Amino acid sequence: MASALRSSILRQCLGAPVQRTASATLPAFRSQQWALQRAAFQTSARMAILPPLPQAIQGTVNDPVKVPHAHPSHGSYHWTAERLVSVGLIPITILPFAVGSLNPLLDGTLISLIIVHTYIGFQSCITDYLPNWRVPILRKVFDWANVLAVFVVGWGWYEFETNDVGITEAIKRVWTAKKTVAAQ
8 A cells, every 4th residue: 555655646746647546545545645736736847827037146246235325315214204104194094083073174184194105005015026126117117007096096086075075974974884784
């Protein structure tokens, strides 16, 4: 039995067609057989799910790392602005519901902070996962798509704010609709 199992494992790892065993085989062996098939597929060099990004080595191993020129808007000021937007969202989100006023200026401030916060978050993801030295064209496409998304979402929120009830009133209506459905 052990030699049959070893030959079965060998055939699976080498990519040979798998023969089904007789129904007298114990279920423990079958579960191991399927687990080995999955592992053999996942480590297969033939089935690349995502190809690697283009690789480019600049210079030699002994060259120092190129440090970009320091600029205040990309350093501590940028970090401070991100933290201020994130912290500013907390009171602006709670204030309309705590006070009970439906002010369009407060709604506009909340929407603009949400859009800026989202833009900064997506920009950080683009910077981290699409480095400019590795995929410069794709990076530029994603940067412009992020800017375009800011304008499209901003225009949509503006239309919702001026031609409909606004963000805080919409949230209140959804909140009270849940309460009335639960009460019935």
